[in-house]
Amino acid sequence: MPESNSTRSLRLGIAGPVGTGKSSLIATICRALSDELRLGVITNDIYTDEDARFLRSAGVLDPERIRAVETGACPHTAIRDDITVNLLAVEDLERDFALLDVVLIESGGDNLTATFSPALVDAQIFVLDVAGGGDVARKGGPGIARADLLVVNKTDLAPYVGVDVPTMVADARAARDGGEVLALSRTDAASVAELRAWVLRLLAAHRSGFHVPQDPGPMAPHFHADDDGGALHAHADGDHEHSHPGADRTHAH
Numbered sequence: 001m002p003e004s005n006s007t008r009s010l011r012l013g014i015a016g017p018v019g020t021g022k023s024s025l026i027a028t029i030c031r032a033l034s035d036e037l038r039l040g041v042i043t044n045d046i047y048t049d050e051d052a053r054f055l056r057s058a059g060v061l062d063p064e065r066i067r068a069v070e071t072g073a074c075p076h077t078a079i080r081d082d083i084t085v086n087l088l089a090v091e092d093l094e095r096d097f098a099l100l101d102v103v104l105i106e107s108g109g110d111n112l113t114a115t116f117s118p119a120l121v122d123a124q125i126f127v128l129d130v131a132g133g134g135d136v137a138r139k140g141g142p143g144i145a146r147a148d149l150l151v152v153n154k155t156d157l158a159p160y161v162g163v164d165v166p167t168m169v170a171d172a173r174a175a176r177d178g179g180e181v182l183a184l185s186r187t188d189a190a191s192v193a194e195l196r197a198w199v200l201r202l203l204a205a206h207r208s209g210f211h212v213p214q215d216p217g218p219m220a221p222h223f224h225a226d227d228d229g230g231a232l233h234a235h236a237d238g239d240h241e242h243s244h245p246g247a248d249r250t251h252a253h
C-alpha cells in the first residue's frame with residue numbers, strides 16, 4: 001500500500017515560455033478552488049516580484065499566501081538544479097499556513113526546455129499558447145513531451161492568429177504519446193471546469209499516495225546571450241556544473 005501524503009501539500013509546478021499565461025492560469029486555479037481548498041503560491045521572477053504582485057492585485061487569494069522568489073540569472077536553475085530557495089519558500093509557506101492543500105509554484109518565464117525537479121514539485125503543468133504558433137507543440141522538448149499536463153492556452157485568440165485548436169491539440173497529444181492535453185481559455189468556463197477537475201483528481205491521487213512524481217528530464221543545451229556574445233549552457237542530471245566554451249566559463253550552481 002503506498003504511503004499516504006495527506007499531511008503534506010501537493011506541490012504543483014507551472015512552467016512554460018514567457019507570456020504563455022502561467023500567472024493567469026494560477027489565478028484561474030485560485031478562483032476555481034480557493035473556496036474549497038487551502039492554497040498557496042510561490043512565483044519565480046529573474047529580477048522582480050512582478051508575478052506575485054499581479055496575483056496579489058488580482059484578489060484571488062489572501063496576499064500573504066503569495067510569496068515571490070527572485071532567482072537572479074538563469075530562472076530555470078532555481079526550479080531544477082539548485083532548488084534550495086524555492087524549497088525554503090514552500091516550506092515557510094506550509095509552516096505559516098499549516099495545513100495547505102496545494103502550493104502552486106510558477107517558474108520564471110523561460111524557454112521551451114525548462115522543467116521542474118521532481119524534488120521540488122509533485123507534478124508539473126507546461127503551458128503553451130496559441131499565439132506562439134500552431135506548430136510549437138510539434139517542436140517537443142521535455143516539458144511538452146512529459147509534463148503531467150500540457151495546456152494549450154488562450155484558445156479564444158486562435159481565430160485571430162490563424163491557429164486550428166483541434167490540430168494543435170492533436171499535434172500535442174502525438175508529441176506526448178497520448179499524454180493529457182487541455183485546450184484552455186480563461187473565458188471558456190467548460191475548459192476552466194476541466195482544469196479544476198484535473199487538479200482535484202491529482203490532489204486525490206497525491207493524498208492516497210498513488211501519485212508518483214515523474215521527472216520530465218533535464219533541459220536541452222541552450223544558448224545564453226551575454227556581453228561576450230553568449231555561451232552554450234548544458235544541464236546534465238547529477239552534474240551541476242555548467243560548461244561554457246572558453247577558458248574560465250565553467251561555473252557551478
Ligand SMILES: Nc1nc2c(ncn2[C@@H]2O[C@H](COP(=O)(O)OP(=O)(O)OP(=O)(O)O)[C@@H](O)[C@H]2O)c(=O)[nH]1
Pocket residue numbers: 017018019020021022023024025051108109110153154155156157184185186187
Ligand atoms: N486572450 C487571452 N489572454 C490571456 C489568457 N490568459 C492569459 N492571457 C494574457 O496573456 C498575457 C500574459 O499572461 P501572463 O499570465 O502574465 O503570462 P506568464 O506566462 O505568467 O508571463 P511571464 O511570467 O512574463 O512569463 C497577459 O496579457 C494575459 O492577460 C487567455 O486565456 N486569453
